[in-house]
Amino acid sequence: MITVAGVVKRFGSVGVLDGIDFAAEAGEVVAVLGPSGCGKSTLLRLLAGFERPDAGEILVGGRPVGAPGPDRAMVDQSSTLFPWLRLRDNVAWAPRAAGAADPLAEADRLLEATGLSDFADALPATLSGGMRQRGAIAQVLATGAPVLLLDEPFGALDAQTRLAMHVWLRDILARTRPTVVLVTHDIDEALLLGDRLVVLSRRPARVAARVAVELGRDRGRHTTTDPVFTGLKDRILDLLTPA
Ligand SMILES: Nc1ncnc2c1ncn2[C@@H]1O[C@H](COP(=O)(O)OP(=O)(O)OP(=O)(O)O)[C@@H](O)[C@H]1O
Numbered sequence: 001m002i003t004v005a006g007v008v009k010r011f012g013s014v015g016v017l018d019g020i021d022f023a024a025e026a027g028e029v030v031a032v033l034g035p036s037g038c039g040k041s042t043l044l045r046l047l048a049g050f051e052r053p054d055a056g057e058i059l060v061g062g063r064p065v066g067a068p069g070p071d072r073a074m075v076d077q078s079s080t081l082f083p084w085l086r087l088r089d090n091v092a093w094a095p096r097a098a099g100a101a102d103p104l105a106e107a108d109r110l111l112e113a114t115g116l117s118d119f120a121d122a123l124p125a126t127l128s129g130g131m132r133q134r135g136a137i138a139q140v141l142a143t144g145a146p147v148l149l150l151d152e153p154f155g156a157l158d159a160q161t162r163l164a165m166h167v168w169l170r171d172i173l174a175r176t177r178p179t180v181v182l183v184t185h186d187i188d189e190a191l192l193l194g195d196r197l198v199v200l201s202r203r204p205a206r207v208a209a210r211v212a213v214e215l216g217r218d219r220g221r222h223t224t225t226d227p228v229f230t231g232l233k234d235r236i237l238d239l240l241t242p243a
C-alpha cells in the first residue's frame, strides 16, 4: 500500500532525510520513532504530498505521490475540528462534502463505533483534550481515506489519558483496517499500536532499525509488562539514546 524508497529531503543546506526506505502492507500500522528533530514530521508531510522529496520515490496504492489527495488523511497534535460545529457536524463534514445521501447518519454510525455518541451535540471547546483528539480521528475516519497519517496524535495528552487513547485507537483500527503511518516519541505507543516499527537515526535521518512487533492482536495495559514488550522497549531505548 505504501512504498518509501530512497527518500532524501533537504531544506537549504540542512539534510533532513538521507535515504529512507520502508513499506506498509494494506491494513498495517507502521510506527515511526526517532530523536526529536530528525525529520519524522517531514516524512509524514512527504507522504501527505505537502512536500516533495529531493530524491527517491513514494508510492501509495501503487501511484507516485505528487500532491495531497483524498486517499490520505492526516491528524496531528493540534486538533483539526471546526470550532463552530457540533461534533456530529464535524464528523459529517467529509461525507457531506463527498455528496453522501445521509451524512448525519454516517456521522452517527462513526460516533457510535468510536464511543463518542454521548458527545455528538457538543461543541469542540466543551470537550476535553482527549475527546477532541478522538473527535479529530473520527472526523478523519469519516473521509474513508485508506491511508491515515498520524503525527503524535496524543502528544499533548497526559500519560493516563494517552494509555486510554491507545486502547481506544487499537480497537478502532482493528475494526476499520486503514493503513497507518504513526509518528511518535512514545515507545509504549509505538509498541501498543504498531505492527512494525521504523526507528530513525539523528538528522540527517537514516533507518536505524526495522522491528516486527510480535505481541499478538490483544494489546492493552497488561501488554506493557509482557517480556516481549519490555525487551523491545529496551532495545529501542538503546537505539534512541545518544551514545
Ligand atoms: N519547511 C521547512 N523549512 C526549513 N526547515 C524545515 C522545514 N520543515 C522542517 N524543517 C527542519 O527539518 C528538521 C526536521 O524537522 P521535523 O519537524 O521533520 O522533525 P521531527 O522529527 O518531526 O521533530 P519532533 O520530534 O520535534 O517533532 C528540523 O531541523 C526542522 O527545522
Ligand SMILES: [Mg+2]
Pocket: 040, 041, 042
Ligand atoms: Mg514532529
